Amino acid sequence: MTFALTSEQQQFAATLHKLLSDADVPAAARAWADGDHAPALAIWTALADAGVTGLAIPDEPGGLVDLVIACDELGHHPVPGPLAESLAAVPAMLAGLGTGPARQWLAELTAGQAIATIAIAPHVPYALDADIARLVFWWKDQKIWKGQPGSRHDSMDPSRRLYEVRPAQELGAGQEATRPLRYGTLASAALLLGAGRGLLDAAVAHAQTREQFGRPVGSFQAVKHALADVLIALEFARPLVYAAAIAVEADSPAAARDVSAARVACADAARLAARTALQVHGAIGYTRECDVSLWLAKVRALSSAWGSQAEHRAAVLAALTEPETGPWN
């Protein structure tokens, strides 16, 4: 296992960072929440051109580490839309189906010609942004369906609209949804990590400029220490999500354990980042106008989607008691 990103991977991260920095993602996220999807969809198109939509395909070596890199950036700049679904869970599902139509949809997703979303009962009960996704899928009781958006439910995160799925066409039966769940969880762990980093960066920037008592608030030790704790949490969650990507790609026996471990650490780190960023911003952080709001509710939502923290901890513990996936493996 290599533990350092290659220069190509670093370059990929830098390219995405620049693309997203130039694209005014906060404005696009706010527009999306208001029902105007165009600005963010333009960003999705640019991301497809940068190769982000082709990363989850199982046969691409190194692709899943690249997917983690991409989702880290996509969380860092709070890009709206069904990212974990369209970039990870659905491609994994379609690759597993292997039928003619599935291969066709997979090709369209890879080429960035379609956006997909999925609901997987019971962990992902609703399909995110099914109104703008051309491909809507549903997995329940070992059956896979293509469907249409049903009733809409609004999330605490205004940029997330969740839809029940009305099944229309049965695509397959007899399989557990393990792989798409694993891919979706991996992607959402990376999104959480990126969101945590976005929150930390915003808080540090604020602490450097906001002055009270004649000095930047970031010069007070309490503020410094709180932000240091966020960096520690993020930096130690990071290697877990890369290791999970490698394990999933290799289909190693520890893949489930490693994905759950990454998800636990990334969600905890992101939640600490969210609470700390809000606190460091003070009252202004509590406004919709402040960008902290773009990440805060999303972090909370992603921490409960794709399985709860408790379920993931239980999965880690169960794996640790098996010889093949014990603490030293």
Added chain:
Amino acid sequence: MSFRAEARAWLTENVRKLPSVNTAEGFAAHRDWERQLAEARLAVVSWPEKYGGRDASLGEWLAFEEEYYRAGGPVRVGQNGLFLLAPTLFAHGTEEQRDRILPPMATADEVWAQAWSEPGAGSDLAAISSRAKRTDGGWLLQGQKTWSSRAAFADRAFGLFRSDPAAERHRGLTYLMFDLRAEGVTVRPIAQLDGDQGFAEIFLDDVFVPDEDVIGTPGEGWRVAMSTASHERGLSLRSPGRFLAAADRLLGLWEQAGAGRQSLGERVADAWISARAYQLRTFATVAALDAGGTLGAESSLGKVFWSDLDIKINETALDLLGPEAELDEEWTASYLFALAGPIYAGTNEIQRSVIAERLLGLPR
């Protein structure tokens, strides 16, 4: 046979439980253990061969450490020398000093203590006031050092002394090595929370140190010391195997715990997740160092992380033991020692400030 396999085989064959290193009998037993390791060329694997090592890479060293902790190997009685003084000698010492000092360090014929802190200089190390006065052919040390690990039984010590009192705080300091059995040295053990006397005070009354036992240039001691300190906080002090081994033992406790303690399972999972994160990040750090990078303020991240992790592991263990917890010698000793983690090797308060200022760019 791979190096890891060789290490595992030898350790499985030879590791045995020894009396506490903080007793005279235990110290001697640990010294013997070091000699055994040295004979198997496993004492200082990452050192050059001529000093008793195998020129092992950092990655191989980490593998050895993992095997060592997995096998339950004894405390490394020479650790202050091996992990603090030796890197300093490699970076700042002369060839003569390395040739003279490293071989007996590798065999534990000479065991080293660190003479760093003083009653008035803990976190604020630059406030040290113990003096080194110039004399014919060397220096005379005067003052008091405290919190010196295992100084009660060690042979030699190293530390910073003020050689130019007129110079401002960080300047005018000299890094010296001295003999704990020299004339003028008095060592007084300190009774600590867990009842052991692992630390001691050292009183120095005109103790002679020859010029050849100064590391670096007189007056440049602060620069020399700071390179030691980041090693202490970083890679060398706590290798990941230690925490994986502790998480493994914790898992064992959980599996034995009765129905009433099952709710602690989440904390057991968290302990392993953090130990694993620490292992992975250390591998990444090693990869970066192997590629020519340096370890700077990033080492502060690791120090806060492992010291907090160590306490969580031990608290979870004691919680799993229920009413038997206060009677369990091993876990209570481990817990009490873990409490010191956020304090030694640079307090976590200092570490967080370093992180905030040097890694996040917040104003000093």
